[in-house]
Amino acid sequence: MKIALVTPAGPGTRNGNRHTALRWAAFLRAAGHRVSVSTEDVSSGADLMLALHARRSHASVSSFPAGKPLLVALTGTDVYRDIRTSKQARESLELAHRLIVLQRKAAEELPARLRKKVRVVVQSSATRLRQRPVKNRFRVCVIGHLREEKDPLRTLLALEFIPEGLPLEVVHLGAALDPALVPRTSNSRYRWLGSVPHARALRWLASSHAMVISSRMEGGANVVCEALRIGVPVLASRIAGNIGLLGVRYPGYFPVGDERALAELLIRAASDRQLYRGLKEEIAKLRPIVAPQAEARALLSATSFTGSRGRPFSAAARRRAR
Numbered sequence: 001m002k003i004a005l006v007t008p009a010g011p012g013t014r015n016g017n018r019h020t021a022l023r024w025a026a027f028l029r030a031a032g033h034r035v036s037v038s039t040e041d042v043s044s045g046a047d048l049m050l051a052l053h054a055r056r057s058h059a060s061v062s063s064f065p066a067g068k069p070l071l072v073a074l075t076g077t078d079v080y081r082d083i084r085t086s087k088q089a090r091e092s093l094e095l096a097h098r099l100i101v102l103q104r105k106a107a108e109e110l111p112a113r114l115r116k117k118v119r120v121v122v123q124s125s126a127t128r129l130r131q132r133p134v135k136n137r138f139r140v141c142v143i144g145h146l147r148e149e150k151d152p153l154r155t156l157l158a159l160e161f162i163p164e165g166l167p168l169e170v171v172h173l174g175a176a177l178d179p180a181l182v183p184r185t186s187n188s189r190y191r192w193l194g195s196v197p198h199a200r201a202l203r204w205l206a207s208s209h210a211m212v213i214s215s216r217m218e219g220g221a222n223v224v225c226e227a228l229r230i231g232v233p234v235l236a237s238r239i240a241g242n243i244g245l246l247g248v249r250y251p252g253y254f255p256v257g258d259e260r261a262l263a264e265l266l267i268r269a270a271s272d273r274q275l276y277r278g279l280k281e282e283i284a285k286l287r288p289i290v291a292p293q294a295e296a297r298a299l300l301s302a303t304s305f306t307g308s309r310g311r312p313f314s315a316a317a318r319r320r321a322r
Contacts, residue, residue: 001033001034001047001048002033002034002035002036002045002046002047002048003028003033003034003035003036003046003047003048003049003050003303004036004038004041004046004048004049004050004060004064005021005024005025005028005035005036005037005038005049005050005051005052006037006038006039006040006041006049006050006051006052006057006060006061007020007021007037007038007039007051007052007053007057008039008052008053008056008057009021009039009052017052017053017075019198019222020052020073020123020222021037021052022037023123023124023295024050024299025037027292027295027296027299027300028299028300028303030296031296031300040057040059040060041060041064046064046068047068047069048068048069048070048071048303048305049061049064049068049069049070049071050071050072050073050100050303051070051071051072051073051092052072052073052075053073053074053075053077053078054072054074054075054078054082054083054086054088054089054090054092054093054096055077055078055082055086055088055089055092057072057092058088058089058091058092061091061092061095061096062088062091062092062095064095069097069098069303069305070095070096070097070098071096071097071098071099071100071302071303072092072093072095072096072098072099072100073099073100073101073102073121074099074100074101074102074106074219075219076149076215076217076218076219076220076221076241077149077217077219078219079101079106079109079110079217079219079241080109080217080219080240080241081217083109083110093110093114094114096117097117097305098117098118098119098302099114099117099118099119100118100119100120100121100299100302101118101119101120101121101219101220102120102121102122102123102219102220102241102244103120103122103219103220103241103244103245104120104244105240105241105243105244106118106120106219106220106240106241106244107120108240109240119298119301119302120298121295121298121299121302122220122225122245122289122290122294122295122298123220123222123225123290123295124225124229124290124291124292124294124295124296125222125225125226125228125229125230125290125292126292127202127226127229127230129202129203129205129206129230130206130230130231131206131208131230131231131232132206132207133207133208133209134207134208136167137167137168137169138166138167138168138169138209138210138269138270139168139169139170139171139207139208139209139210140155140168140169140170140171140208140209140210140211140212140235140266141170141171141172141173141204141205141207141208141210141211141212141232142155142170142171142172142173142174142211142212142213142214143172143173143174143201143204143205143211143213143223144173144174144213144214144215144223145174145175145176145177145195146174146175146176146177146178146181146182147177147178147181148178148181148216149215149216149217150174150214150215150216151214151215151216151237151256151257152172152174152181152214153181153183154212154214154237154257154259154262155170155172155190155212155214155259155262155266156170156172156183156185156187156190157259158259158260158262158263158266159187159189159190159263160259160263161259161260161263161264162189162263162266162267163267166267166270166271168189168266168270169189169190169191170189170190170191170212171191171193171204171208172190172191172192172193173193173194173195173196173201173204174192174194174195175194175195176194202226202230205223205226205227205230205232206230206232208232209232209233209269209270209276210232210233210234210235210266210269210279211223211224211227211232211233211234211235212234212235212236212262212266213234213235213236213237213242214236214237214256214262215237215239215241215242216237216239216256216257217239217241218239218241218242219241220241220244220245221241221242221245224236224242224245224246225245225290226290227283228245228283228286228287228289228290229287229290229291231280231283231284231287232283233252233269233276233279233280233282233283234246234252234279234283235252235253235254235262235265235266235269236250236252236253236254237253237254237255237256237257238253238254238255238256239256245286245289246282246286247282247286250282251275251278251279251282252265252269252279252282
């Protein structure tokens with residue numbers, strides 16, 4: 001089958017959507033499909049389209065021929081913002097035969113009548129790296145581009161509430177997509193390294209004792225899945241996108257935008273062996289969900305449209321959605 005995989009993240013970009021698109025293309029090719037990856041596809045001869053991002057890929061979604069299978073994968077901004085504010089995003093939901101979400105709680109944000117379309121595909125990581133944290137200090141890794149949704153400077157702000165005597169350092173990786181968020185600090189315990197190649201980012205992650213994800217919204221962060229794979233405890237903002245991956249009872253949450261609470265959690269993680277051991281145990285339990293084989297199975301199941309008559313979707317219904 002010829003598959004058009006559309007993502008707004010173009011070649012050379014270092015973000016989760018691009019990594020997801022390339023990984024999914026590899027899974028689909030390994031299953032025998034022919035896959036093209038592009039930022040826009042408005043004249044495709046593909047048998048099936050898989051589009052990442054309901055709003056930003058809307059042009060491709062709306063132009064894809066009725067009667068052919070169409071899947072739309074929802075990002076965090078889709079699920080937790082755009083489907084409420086964007087007519088294009090909502091139209092993409094209606095046109096899609098199936099909707100892919102990256103963690104199980106995302107479906108709760110959709111209208112009940114659309115939830116039957118949903119398939120959950122938890123992202124994976126194939127890295128063979130395992131956690132080997134540096135010695136003599138507690139390293140905290142923050143991986144995320146500098147944009148408002150990521151609340152990228154929350155860990156830097158938390159450092160102001162952590163005693164100087166605690167041997168803790170923060171290493172922040174991510175491009176300055178919003179110049180207003182470029183960190184300006186003389187704090188010697190904080191380093192912002194900007195955008196780095198993916199392999200190097202994973203090495204920094206593996207050398208860390210913990211990773212902080214302070215986002216205000218997430219569809220199911222790729223970097224959380226990578227931390228689970230490597231075995232690095234995650235300290236996460238208590239948002240649905242993180243809870244959908246880590247679980248309701250995960251002990252490493254802090255309130256969104258609360259640097260004091262994050263500082264308290266960091267102090268405990270660095271000094272309370274029982275808490276840290278508990279975080280490690282929870283991460284180990286979750287590791288199987290981010291195995292590449294698990295993601296590949298879920299994706300291939302979501303893209304399979306072979307029913308008893310070979311046509312389990314209605315072209316007429318799709319034309320009505322237009």
